[in-house]
Amino acid sequence: MRITNNMLVSNMTYNLNSTLQRLERLQYEMTEGKKFRVPSDDPIGASKSLKFNTDISKVEQYLRNTKDAASWMKETESALKEINSVLHRVNELTVQAANGTNSEDLDKIKEEIKELKGHLIQIGNTTYAGRSIFTGFKTDKPLLDENGNYLVDLKKYDVLDENGNPTGEKKDEIFVYNVGVAERASVNTLGNKIFGSGNKDYTSDVSVGDKAYLFDMFEKLEAALNTNNNDDLQSALTDIKDAMSNVLSVTAEIGAKSNRLDLTKNKIENQIVNLKELLSFNEDVSLPEAYMNLAIAENAYRASLAVGSRIIQPSLMDFLR
Template sequence: MAISGGRVTEGSIHTRVLANLQRNIAKGEKIQQQLSSGKTINRPSDSPTGTVSSLQLRGEARASQQYSRNADDGLGWLGTLDNTLSNVSSRVISARDLVVRGLNQGGNDPSSNEALASEIDQIRNTLVGYANAKYLDRPVFGGSTTGEAAYTADGTYQGDAGQTARTVGAGQKVRVDATGPEAFGEGDAQLFKVLKDVADSIRAGDTDATAANLEKLDAAHNLVKTTLSDVGARYNRLEQMKQSAQDRLLTVTSQLSDIEDVDLPKTIMEMQLQQTSYQAALAASAKVIQPSLIDFLR
C-alpha cells in the first residue's frame, strides 16, 4: 500500500523560516520595551489580570495619598488651635493674677484699681485677637463661616455652629475646628464678657462682685483648658491616621512594583538569551534556505 507524504516546497520553507524569525524579533522587541520602560505591563494585553490588579492598587495609592494630604491640612488647623488656646490660657492666668491683686488691695485705691482694670482690658483685647486666629485665611473659631473674623472687636460672636472635618481614612473623619462658644463660652459666662465684668468691678472697688467674677473667670478658663485637651487628642489621632495612610501607601507601592516593575537582572539575562537565540536562528536559516537555480540565473 502506497503512503503519500506532504510536498514541501521552497516557498513554504521560506515562509516558515521568516515567520519564525519574525516571532523571534517580536519577542526581542517586547523584552527591549520592558527594559526601556522598566515595566512588565506596557499595555493591557501584556497581562490582563495584572492590569486589573494594577488599576486597583493605583486607586488605593491615590486614596492613601489624599488621606495623607487631608491629614496634613487637618494638622495645620489643629496646630493653629493648639497654639492659640495655649496662648489664651497663659493670658487668662495673667488676668487672674491681676484680679487676685485687686482683691488683696481691697478696692480702696482708685488709681491702682484703674491701672489693674486697664491691664485686664488690654488682655481682653488681646484675647479677642486670638479668637480671630486664622488658618489658610479662615477663622478657626468661626465654625463653617467664610467671614473675615469669628468675633467683632467688642467680643460678639459672628461665626456659626458649623463644623469642619477632614476625611483621613475609609469612613474616617476627624473634626479639625472648634467654634468660639465651645472654646470661650457664651452669654454671661463668655470669657470676654467675664473679663469686662471683672474690669468694671475692679474700677468700682466692688470686691464682692470681683470675687464672684473671679469664679466665673476660673470657669471660663476651665472651658478653654477642656477645649485645648480635646484639640490635643484630635491632633494625636490625626497623626496616627496620617501614619496609617503613609504605611498603606508604602505597602501598595511595593505590591504595585511586584506586579508592574521588571526584574532587571532577570530581564537583561532574557534579553541576552534572546539575542543569542536570534543569532542562532539566523545561522540555521542561512543553511536551510540555499540558493536556488533561479538565484543563479538572475
C-alpha cells in the same frame, strides 16, 4: 507533501520575526523596567495595576485630608493656649488688685486688662488658610466685633434625609474630614464653646449680637477695678478660674483628636507603602532576570539567522552567477 523553497523562506521569516518581536519586548522591559506597556501584553496584570493605582490615589487623598485636619487642629490648639495665657495673666493682675494696690498701680492694671481684652478678641478671630477657625461653616466671617459681641449665628442645624426632609436630629456646624474608607475626623471648634454666652454657658446656641461670656466677665472685672470692691474682685477671680478650666478642657479635647489623627496618619502612610510595593511587584521587572532573558533571546535570534542561512536552498540566480 512537497516542501518548496518559498515555504522554507516564509517559515524562516515568520520564525525570525517572532524571535525579533520577543527580543524587542525584552529590550523594552530592560529600558523601562515594566513588564507590560499595553493591556494586551498582560490583561490580568494591567487590571491589577489599575486597581492598585486607584487605591493609591484614594489613600493619598486621605493622607492629604489628614494633614489638613491636623494643621487646622494645631492652629486651634495654639489659639486655645494663647487664650489660656491671656486668662492666666488676667488672673495674676486681679490677684494683685485684690491684695490691695495704690491708685497708680491700679490704673496700670486697668490699662493692661483693657489691652488683654482686645488681644482676646483678635484670638477669637484667628484664621487658618484664610478661614475663621471658630465660626463653624461661616469661615468667611470673623467671630467677634470690637466689643466682644458675636458676628455670626452658631446654632445646631437640622440633619436631612436623602429626600431633603428633617430627620429630627440636630448637629453642630462641625467640619468632618474623610480620613479613611469608613473613618471621619471632626476638626473645628465652635467659638461659643470657648467664649460662652449668657452666664457661664458654653453649650447653648448664640445669635448675631449676643455678648460673649468672657467679655461680659471682663466688663464686670473692669467695674470691680473701678470701685476697687474686694468682694467683686474675688467673684471675678472665681469666674476667671472657671473660664481657664473650660479652655483647658477644650484644649484637652483637641489634643486627643490630634493624637488620634497622628495614629491615622501613620497608618495611611504605611498603607501607601504597602500598596506601592504590591504595584511594583505586579508590573516592575527584575533587572537581573530581564538581562538574562534578553541575552538568551539575542543568542536565539543569532542562531536562527545562522541556521536560516544554511537551510535556504540556492536559487536559479545563484547557479547563473
